[in-house]
Amino acid sequence: MLIILPPSEAKADGGDLPPLDLDRLHFSSLTPVREEIIEDLLALEPLAxxxxxxxxxxxxxxxxxxxxxxDSPCTPALRRYTGVLYDALDAEHLPPRAWERILLSSAMFGFLHATDPIPHYRLSGGSTLPRRDGGTATMKSRWSPTLSAAGAELPGLIIDARSGAYAQLGTIPGALTLTVMKEKPDGSRSVVSHVNKKYKGVLTRVLASAEEELESAGDVVDYTAEHGLHMEIPKDAQLHLIVRE
Incomplete structure (x- = not known):
């Protein structure tokens, strides 16, 4: 099982690992796009x-x-990102097996393994970045073919918890798309907005820490129920986490 999370604009400073080396990152097929994005970004004057x-x-x-x-120091991706989702996930107290089940989506790096060393940076999935040779390109146009190809090679059960701006960067065939739904006292439901990050963090912590291997949507629903979470399968390729407040 793999869980794919969105990044966060908020990031921890510093790090105790050497500067960025793209060859040390997982998903080597993404290296050319990573390099191009970094070069195009660094070609800009600071005010631009x-x-x-x-x-x-x-x-x-x-x-x-x-x-x-x-040139700045790196730290594992799962420690670099901070904010509501990552506070709820609490990476410092995850067992090693949990780190192996978490991937992250990034506008600069595409897919990242939780352990991949990255520096502090700023680039969002909705950015439009000028090319050095002229013209501009959205992150979607830069990433879509390459990232979708990488997504097609991901093994096993995939839970896609990316937000919209990052989900559009590349498709993942067969992945279960996670949506957090709020249920009101009258039984009506609506999609949770900002606070969904907290629940994604909580859910990821529970699932990634599982001692057994979860292989289907049904396994996820049953396992999370044992840990006080209510999940449903509204249709194929979807998972809903239901929260009641």
Missing amino acids: MQRVLKLSDRLWSEVEANIALR
């Missing part, structure tokens, strides 16, 4: 980079982080 990334002056440090991304 700020405009492209739509950053306020208050976030100028994110521009500086990008400028230094080839």
Whole structure:
């Protein structure tokens, strides 16, 4: 089983691993696109980079982080990302087997294994990045063919917890798409927005820590029920996590 998470704009600073080496990352088929994106980003003048990334002056440090991304220290991807989802996931207290079941989606790197060493950077799935040779390109147009090919090779049960901007970067055939639904006292349901990140983190922690191997959507529903979570299979290739507040 693999669980694919979205990244976070919020990131931990620093790290105790050597600077970025794309050859050390999983999914070597993605290396050419990774390299192209980094080169196009670093070709921008700082103020142009700020405009492209739509950053306020208050976030100028994110521009500086990008400028230094080839030389700054790295840390495992699962420790680099912070925020609501990653606070709920609590990577520092996950068992080793859990790290092996978590992938992350990134506008700069495509798919990442939880252990892949990455620097602090800023680039979102909705960015449109100019090419050095002229023109501009969305992250979707840069990633779609290559990332979809990599997604088609992922083994076993795949739970796709990516947000919309990252799900569009590449398809994953046969993956179960996760949606967090809020159930009201009258029984009506609606899609949860921001707070869905917390529940995705909680769910990922439970699933990734499982001692047994989960092989189907039914296994996921049964296992999570044993841990106090309510999940349903509304149709093929979908999973709903139902929360009641």
